[in-house]
Amino acid sequence: MGAERRSALDRFLGLFAEVRAGEGLSALLLAVNVFLLLTSYYIMKPVREALILTAPGGAELKSYMSAGQTLLLLLFVPAYARLASRLPRRRLLNGVTLFFAACLVAFWLLGTSTALPLGVPFFLWIGIFSVSLVAQFWSFANDLYTPEQGKRLFAILGFGAS
Known part of the structure; x- marks a missing residue:
C-alpha cells in the first residue's frame, strides 16, 4: 500500500475525526484561527456594550443598533462581493483582515x-467585524477542503469554534 x-498530529x-495523512x-x-477570531469577538463584545450604554441615551441607542448594522451590511456585502470578484483570494483575505485590524x-x-464618543461607531463596527470575518473564515475553509474533506475535518474546526 503506497x-x-x-504524523503524530494526524493520529x-x-x-476526534477521520484525519488522513x-x-x-x-x-x-x-x-x-476560528478560536482566535471568535475569542476576539467575545472579548470585544463587553467593551461594545459598555461603550454604548455609557453614551448619552445609550440604552435607547442600543435598541436601534441592529437596524444600523443591517443598513451597514446592505452596503458592505455588495462592496465586499465586488472586491472579491476582482482580487485574488489570498490578497482579499489579507486585505480585509488588515482593514479590520487597522480599524481596531x-x-x-x-x-x-x-x-470622542465611540459607542455608536464601535457598536456598528463590531457587528460588521463579526459577520464578515466569520463568514470569510468559513468561506476560506470551504475553499481549502473538498466536500469529502470538509465532512471529515469540519468537526475539528468546530472544536476551535466552541
Whole structure:
C-alpha cells in the first residue's frame, strides 16, 4: 500500500475525526484561527456594550443598533462581493483582515487619546467585524477542503469554534 504515513498530529486528531495523512496541520491551524477570531469577538463584545450604554441615551441607542448594522451590511456585502470578484483570494483575505485590524487600532488610539464618543461607531463596527470575518473564515475553509474533506475535518474546526 503506497499511502503516506500519518504524523503524530494526524493520529492525535484522528481520535476526534477521520484525519488522513497531511491533513492534521491545516485542520489544527484552522481550528486555532476560528478560536482566535471568535475569542476576539467575545472579548470585544463587553467593551461594545459598555461603550454604548455609557453614551448619552445609550440604552435607547442600543435598541436601534441592529437596524444600523443591517443598513451597514446592505452596503458592505455588495462592496465586499465586488472586491472579491476582482482580487485574488489570498490578497482579499489579507486585505480585509488588515482593514479590520487597522480599524481596531484606530478605535484604541481614539479611545485612549480623545474624548470622542465611540459607542455608536464601535457598536456598528463590531457587528460588521463579526459577520464578515466569520463568514470569510468559513468561506476560506470551504475553499481549502473538498466536500469529502470538509465532512471529515469540519468537526475539528468546530472544536476551535466552541
